[in-house]
Amino acid sequence: MPAAEAAQWPCREFPYTEGDFRRAAELIFRRAGISLSSAKQDLVYSRLVRRLRECRLGSFSEYLDLVESGDAAELQAFTNALTTNLTAFFREEHHFEILVKHLQSLARDVPISIWCAASSTGEEAYSIAMAAVECFGGFKVPLRIVASDIDTQVLERAQAGVYTADRIERLSTERVRRFFLRGTGSQQGMVRVRDELRALVRFEQLNLLSPDWAVKGPFDAIFCRNVLIYFDKATQATVLRRMAPLMHPHGLLFIGHSESLFHVAEVFTLQGRTVYNLTGTRATSAASSRRSALAVAPFGALRG
Ligand SMILES: C[S@@+](CC[C@H](N)C(=O)[O-])C[C@H]1O[C@@H](n2cnc3c(N)ncnc32)[C@H](O)[C@@H]1O
Incomplete structure (x- = not known):
């Protein structure tokens, strides 16, 4: 490391230069579309340092050589380390109220399909399932939810459906009783999503940047x-333009509270608080638009 560069960096367990940071940032951008500003230099160090220890390497540049060498497992571990997975049950609760109204407007004789496109540890997908069960009055819901994420570690946790009890503290007693089991013995302090709820959600890995998405619509709603x-x-515009054809004409797209789609106004139009529908959608009823779309793309295609 040149002396001038070394002087800029605090004493750390492993050598880590600005060049290393730029290299890691470039790699994660190409792999996942995640854009890291230079303010994230310390964060990248702290997220990756455990990988260096586990791989018994002596510097970031050696580690980045390994990631770039074509080692698929390490590329995935690198990706998992750099994603941010913050989530919660019924996060942005108003979306679930809108979802329930939307579900009520749909024909009951055609299965409903929803894609949860960055599901993290599963709380969002299970919240969608809980809202649907409440809306339809039971677990025999004509509904399939496909939930995806790029991060394989969070998907494993999502699939298991096991959480620390504090994650459901803010849910009503009724929801807790209906949808969760409390752990005992070695599982004390943990809760598990009931099997009937888990059966409504299928988790799979999907990189939103990948050219071949393994999900097929049409979806009644997409949570992104x-x-x-x-x-x-x-990157946002590319991803969103690819989502549009996967939606029913009446479909809704839910995005996060600090996100907006003004730059893709030709594709999506704001309908409510961070909820969008397809721009220029004809005002057909949800029920009839679902039936005509299903005539060309059956629900079964979702499994393809
Ligand atoms: C902050 S969490 C959001 C979780 C949930 N959607 C919510 O709002 O509570 C962001 C998630 O996006 C995932 N992610 C990041 N880049 C991705 C990509 N290229 N493809 C798919 N998922 C990605 C991360 O792994 C992470 O779990």
Whole structure:
């Protein structure tokens, strides 16, 4: 490391230069679309330092060589380390009220399909399922939710559906009783999502940047919340333009509270608080638009 560069950096366990940071930032941008400003230099160090220890490497540049060498497992571990997975049950609660009204407007004789496109540890997808069960009055809901994320570690946790009890502290007693089991013995302090609820959600890995998405619409709703903020505007626009054809004409797109879609106004139009529908959608009833779309793209395609 040149002396001038070394002087800028505090004493750390492993050598880490500004060049290393730029290299890591470039790698995660290419892999996941995550755009890291130079203010994130310390964050990148703290997120990756454990990988260096586990791989028994002596510097960031050696570690980045490994990630770039084509080692798929390490590239995934690198990606998992750099994603931010903050989430909660019924986060931005007003969206679930809008979702329930939307579900009520749909024909009951056609299965409902929802995509939760950056599901993290699963709380969002399970909240969608809980809202639907409450709306339809039981677990026999004509509904499939596909929930995806790029991060394999959070997907494992989502699939298991096991959380620390504090994660459901703000839910009503009724919701807790209906949708969760409390752990005992070694599982004391933990809760698990009931199997009937888990059965409504299918988790799978999907990189929003990848050219081949394994999900097929048409969807009645897409939740793409609090992930666009990590992308630059061009990446956001590419992802959103690809989502539009996967939606029913009446479909709703939910995004995060600090996100907006003004730059893709030709595709999505604001309908409510960070809820959008397709621009220029004909004002057909939800029920009839679902039936005509299903005539060309059956629900079964979701599994393809
Ligand atoms: C802050 S969490 C949002 C979780 C949830 N949607 C919510 O609003 O509570 C962002 C999630 O986006 C995922 N993510 C980041 N880049 C992604 C990409 N290129 N493709 C798919 N998921 C991505 C991260 O792994 C992370 O779990």
